[in-house]
Amino acid sequence: MENILFKDLNLSNDVQKALSAMGFEEATPIQTKAIPPIFEGKDIIGMAQTGTGKTCAFGIPAVEMLDPNVSGVQVLILSPTRELAIQISEELKNVCKFKRGVKILPIYGGQSIERQIQALKGKPQIIIGTPGRVMDHMRRHTLKLANLKMIILDEADEMLNMGFREDIDTILAQVPEERQTLLFSATMASEIMDLTKLYQKEPMLIKTVHKELTIPSIEQYYLEVRDSSKPELLCRMIDAKNIKLGLVFCNTKKRVDDLTIALQTRGYSAEALHGDMKQSERDRVMNKFRKGMIEILVATDVAARGIDVNNIEAVFNYDIPNDEEYYVHRIGRTGRAGKTGVSYSFIFGRDIYKLKDIQRYTKSEILPMKPPTITDVEEVKLEASIGKVLSLLESPERYTKYHSTIEKILAESADATTLDVAGALFSMAFEELDNRNYEYSDLDDDHTRYQKGGMTRLFMNIGTMDHIQPKHIVQSIAAKTSLAGKLIGEIDIHKNFTFVEIPSEFADEVMDSMRNYTHRGRKVQIEKAAKRQGPKNKPNRRR
Incomplete structure (x- = not known):
């Protein structure tokens, strides 16, 4: 099934305009398959990983199906963490940027409930909340769901893993029976199937089928870099590799425009290529690129279809694509006509999981690489x-x-x-x-910079008596936060407690995301350690 363009969906002009402003041209596979049946009012089970565009898969129909003549909450989205709730809220607000009268409110623990109660009096139509805080407002009767038309469980498997099953049951038992129920999960565990049997009506299973992909013999590398340092890294790579003809891929039109301007201001001969450009302008840019009159072409996936240039020396994945097929199409632009090719992917945080998926489905090896030095x-x-x-x-x-x-x-x-x-x-x-x-100067090796200082020590009330190991801590933090496992510092495990060092800028995120972390059924408390403390009796130490 081919992915559809947003302009081919029956969307309002306001939402089309917003999606264009966000830089989106083509729906991702989960959006292509999920949006039409949601518009038809069907309950769905969407199997989708984080980063596949599932927020817009349910968010666009939710926004478009709102009845402006009905006040109060019409859509309730349950999210496992406050970070995800905020993220969903921000993305939906972008979708509604030009749509008047739509009110969206995230509610979660850790924020003043009085402030939320006041905000709820404004009668928002879309609520995004964590189960605990949603239940709290329901008990207080400050969240009224009599007019609810749609309920969405995002990352349902994660909510179950975090122990929210009873909360979900309580919430779903009190919402109107005549509603549309959408469930998104990365897995189809037995508990997920229990939820669908209890709360959905003839749900339609939607999942993106991964094709068996093979890629040409191209050298593939990845570099870990923060988003803010990507322009500098790209410049350094172009110069260190002496690239005379390179192709850079971004995921959105806005990213393409922003990066092109950044390259031009640094003195590079760079041009943009995306769907907002007229065909005559795109042809002009492509002719210049073919003739070698520009060094770097920055493009979106859709606009780059049909590029057939034999002398492209390197492909840069400035953003990791959400679909493995896109990755294969991208890097296949280099190494043509019997010449060797190379690709470089810029990643950070959770991008590593996308990269692992790409390696698994393409049966290829993508090697780590350090940024070139000055x-x-x-x-x-x-x-x-x-x-x-x-x-x-x-x-x-x-x-x-x-x-x-x-x-x-x-x-x-x-x-x-x-x-x-x-x-x-x-x-x-x-x-x-x-x-x-x-x-x-802005582009440092992140790991080296963190080890030089700026580390925060966290205390965990769990130790060797609970059979905890450093790998459990690293895997849990890396899975639940944007902190890469390699950036985690020293881990000292004692009999009844553990200390773990992390970069200070991630401290609040780690404590919030790990608030409901459990190990072997035991809830783990995590807080900042005031000072180095605890006995030095043979800790299980990992550096």
Whole structure:
């Protein structure tokens, strides 16, 4: 089944305009399969991982199916964590950017309930909440669901893993029977099937089928980098690899435009290619790219279809695609006509799981790579300059006219040798060649930067008596937060408690996301450690 374009869906002009502003052109596989039956009023079970576009898969129909003449809550979305609730709220607000009268409210623990009660008096039509806080408002009668038309369980398997089954049962037992129930889960565990049997009516199972994918023999690498440092890393990669013709893929039109401007301001010959451009403009850009008149083409997947250029030296996945097929199509643009090709993927946090899926389905190996250093870039530039000088020496008529100038410099500087003069002139020429305005200081190795400082020590009331191991802690934190496992510092496991060091900027996220963390049925409390404490009696230590 081919993915559909949003413009081909029967969406309001306001929502179409909002999706265009968000940079979305084509629906993802889960959106392509889920949106039409949701519009038809069917209950669905959507099997989808985080990052596949499932928020818009249920969010777009939810927004479009609202009745503006009915006040109060019409859509209730249950989310396992407050972070996800906020994320869903923000994405739906973007979908409603040009749609007047739609009120969206996230409700979750850790925020003032009085403030939420006041906000609920404004009669929002869409509520996104964690089960505990939703139940709290239901008990207080501050959340009234008499006019509810649709309820959505997002990441249902995660909610069950976190012990929310009873809360879900309590909530679903008190909402109107005449409603549409949508359930999204990464797995189809037995408890998920129990929920569907109890609370859904003839649900339609929707899942994206992964094709067996093979990829050409292209060298594939990935680099871990924060989003804010991606432009600098891309510049450094282009220079260190001396890329003369490169193709960069972004997931949205806005990202394409923003990156193209960033490259142009740094002195690169870069052009954008996406669906908002007229066909004549796209043809103009492609002709320039084919002729090598521009170095870097920045494109979306849809716009890049049909690109057939033989000399593309490298493909950069500036954003990891949500679909494995897109990845294969992207990197297949390099290594054509019998030439070797290479691809570089920029990842951070949960992107590593997408990358693992891609490796599994393509049966390929994507190797880790460290960002090139400034020294690496300078050496490449120096080698290029040497090549130019050697080429120039083969044409004496181009430089002999400057001999008298060299003699004048030597006469005026008694201590200087011809080697000194050559070095000084070469330095001047080299600096002029380096006319691109980089700011490499923002691009550090994240792991090194964190180990130098800025770490927060967390206390956990669990230890060796609970059979906890460092790998359990690392896997749990990496799975529930955006913190990559390799950035976790020292873990000291004692008999009754554990200390774990993490980058300070992730401390609040880790404590919030791990609030309901359990190990072997025991709820684990996590809080900041005031100081280094605890006995030094043979801790199970991991660095």
